[in-house]
Amino acid sequence: MFKTIGYSALLAMTEAIKLEAGLETLYGLNDFSAYKSTTGEHTTIQNSAGSDKWTDTIFPPAASSLGGVTGDSAAGSNGSSSASVSWKRLSEIYPADKLKLFANREVYSTAQQGQLGDCYFIASMIAFDSRPGALEDLFVDTNISPKGAYTIKFNVGGKDAYVTVDDYVPVIDKSVKDENGQWHSGLHPVYADSRIYGEIWPMIMEKAWAKLIGTYANIEGGNNWWVMTHLTNDPTERIIIRGQGYTGTNASGVALWSKLKAFSDKEYLMFVGSDSQTYVTGHAWAILEFREVTIEGTPTKLVMMRNPWKGKAAWNGAYSEGTSEWTKLNAAVEGGVKLEDGKFWISYADFIVQFSRIYIGYSHESRTSGGAEKVEYRPSVDLSGSVK
Numbered sequence: 047m048f049k050t051i052g053y054s055a056l057l058a059m060t061e062a063i064k065l066e067a068g069l070e071t072l073y074g075l076n077d078f079s080a081y082k083s084t085t086g087e088h089t090t091i092q093n094s095a096g097s098d099k100w101t102d103t104i105f106p107p108a109a110s111s112l113g114g115v116t117g118d119s120a121a122g123s124n125g126s127s128s129a130s131v132s133w134k135r136l137s138e139i140y141p142a143d144k145l146k147l148f149a150n151r152e153v154y155s156t157a158q159q160g161q162l163g164d165c166y167f168i169a170s171m172i173a174f175d176s177r178p179g180a181l182e183d184l185f186v187d188t189n190i191s192p193k194g195a196y197t198i199k200f201n202v203g204g205k206d207a208y209v210t211v212d213d214y215v216p217v218i219d220k221s222v223k224d225e226n227g228q229w230h231s232g233l234h235p236v237y238a239d240s241r242i243y244g245e246i247w248p249m250i251m252e253k254a255w256a257k258l259i260g261t262y263a264n265i266e267g268g269n270n271w272w273v274m275t276h277l278t279n280d281p282t283e284r285i286i287i288r289g290q291g292y293t294g295t296n297a298s299g300v301a302l303w304s305k306l307k308a309f310s311d312k313e314y315l316m317f318v319g320s321d322s323q324t325y326v327t328g329h330a331w332a333i334l335e336f337r338e339v340t341i342e343g344t345p346t347k348l349v350m351m352r353n354p355w356k357g358k359a360a361w362n363g364a365y366s367e368g369t370s371e372w373t374k375l376n377a378a379v380e381g382g383v384k385l386e387d388g389k390f391w392i393s394y395a396d397f398i399v400q401f402s403r404i405y406i407g408y409s410h411e412s413r414t415s416g417g418a419e420k421v422e423y424r425p426s427v428d429l430s431g432s433v434k
Contacts, residue, residue: 080104080258081200081207088186088197088210099135099194100212105257107133107214113263116163134233136213136246137194144244147188147196148181155334155389157248159354160237163266166317166330167255168238168354170273171248173315173332181247184277198254201279209254213246216262237262270317270330274407281408288321288402294347294395303336303347303394306404310336315407318351324400330354333404334389341378347394348375355388361400365391 091100105111112131137145155175159168174180182188186197186208194213199206217233224230224243238252256262271282292299309316316333320326335350348365365371367390375391376383392400
């Protein structure tokens with residue numbers, strides 16, 4: 047089903063095209079040195095003679111690829127400077143029996159943000175990864191590469207853009223705990239990583255995005271809609287919440303809930319950003335589900351979200367884990383509520399008070415039901431409210 051494109055939508059599309067062109071000029075996205083229009087480079091590298099691993103000379107393991115990284119201001123962490131960061135191949139960090147591009151695919155949303163201010167990108171990956179098969183479809187090959195080279199398909203200006211990166215990533219000396227509670231010391235990724243030890247797709251995706259945009263520093267601060275556009279070429283929209291008079295019970299708030307719940311049921315990709323009135327300023331979260339649950343006989347509107355920060359749900363209000371509301375929710379849901387790191391529930395009433403804007407990626411066909419509605423225009427968006 048397609049929605050009719052109107053005059054206002056045509057204007058919105060025109061503005062979006064202008065914005066996209068400006069961003070591509072700003073970050074050099076019209077420079078084909080960063081990407082190719084076919085998978086030819088990937089095939090050439092993988093079929094090259096010899097056992098030596100490939101090293102990317104366009105985006106090398108050097109300070110020039112880092113840029114002036116500042117870190118995640120929302121989390122209060124400082125980005126490691128080029129002086130404190132070294133580079134190491136992922137294939138040399140993790141033992142061969144642990145190293146996998148994609149690990150247990152029954153467990154989704156495994157990406158975690160590191161000491162880089164790209165929460166908007168990691169939140170986008172989390173939402174994308176909640177659709178079985180969506181991330182795998184972006185990779186030309188989902189196996190571990192003997193050449194240490196991986197190719198991801200992005201979209202630039204409505205056309206396929208294949209970005210190939212090597213498996214060198216920025217590292218620092220630190221101990222990390224795996225999913226079984228075992229600690230591992232030594233050099234480990236300082237930016238994105240996975241909750242599953244040895245799973246490397248988050249590091250590869252983040253590096254490919256950094257190469258596309260120019261440097262790791264260039265991807266600090268941004269908006270989810272831009273990521274979604276370059277992953278899917280689908281229309282995106284921003285809905286302003288703050289200052290619009292929404293509550294959890296008034297007519298406009300109920301109408302908004304109905305709209306968002308319908309989007310959730312169709313498995314559109316959704317995210318929220320924060321402002322100075324949110325419990326965390328300058329941050330982004332993935333929305334995983336809008337759900338109405340009957341709790342002690344009362345229909346209750348809830349939102350499940352995921353914070354890209356490692357091991358932190360951050361929200362400590364009603365329906366957060368351990369609260370009395372949580373206990374009642376846990377009893378109301380068949381089988382109880384099980385949350386992985388960073389996931390949390392929040393009431394819809396608190397949701398529309400806490401968050402300032404929602405980003406929606408339309409016409410992203412569900413990998414499970416294929417029920418997404420097709421929309422043939424891209425609503426207007428802008429760069430205001432850029433988050434780290």
